[in-house]
Amino acid sequence: MKGKLVSGLAMLTALSVVGAMIKIPAIVGSVALDVFPALLASVLFGAGAGALVGVFGHLLSALIGGFPLGPLHFLIAGEMAVLVWVFGRLYKKNKILASTVFIIGNSFVAPLPFIYLMNIGFYLGIVPSLLIGSIINTVIAIVAIPRLSSLVAQGLSNRNVKQ
Template sequence: MNGKQASILAVFIALSVVGALIKIPAIVGSVAIDVFPALIAAALLGSRSGAIIASFGHLLSALIVGMPLGPFHLLIAVEMAGLVWIFGSFYRLNRKKLAIMTFIIGNAFIAPLPFLFLLGNGFYVALVPALVVGSLLNIGLAIVLLPRLSLIFEKKGVVGL
């Protein structure tokens, strides 16, 4: 990784931190607008970059509210990285609708499944509505900003790092 790539990743991680400060009311305080920079990066820079940003973004979002789920946040960071990786892969193959639906369903319903078994039905049922809202807001921001940012990134020769 060269200096330009590291700088761009740092900017996107910083944007994730800003998004992490915008919380969605939930039973855990780590549901936020922290993943949309990772979705944008996955589409413009590649799935690997998006996954790195997603994992750091979630960990920083959880850290801001005191890591309410403790080490489980590492699992969530891995899940977020995987979801963003898949999103980026589909998006870059021009399967945009599939990328969007996979992210929403994966983030809102599949990613919290381990907590159904670890913390019970009540936790899962209480968490899903906030995750649906969070998924829709994050993907909505990414989809609105992507066409505009892709033009800028292509002009600057940054796409596909």
């Protein structure tokens, strides 16, 4: 069973790399479709697993974009882990609340430290791109989760499969 979990997380991390190559125009070139696999993982495999995929997905997206913010991407990866974890915990109770908290958190709250690290202009410039990216990533995840949940549940609980 752990092998199937690791394989699933590896596939979702690889999907993050593919999503990282699909950029959303922004002042900084690291807004991409790299987070929806983490949102999928947080619901399908657990909030902690989703947080790991979120960290690796963001760091790989930043690497593909040339690390435009340098080591600050590690701060962003930590924020992504928290947001994806919260999404995974809230999704089972209320999908709309989970989506709203993720979109607001990723678009408006997560970039707040950059007001102090960079300036207010950077914050105001990045928020519209983050908002669009967050909405697109969340919609993709919300559409895909119900379609994938039965497959994942069946695959993880099926003990009759020859290995």
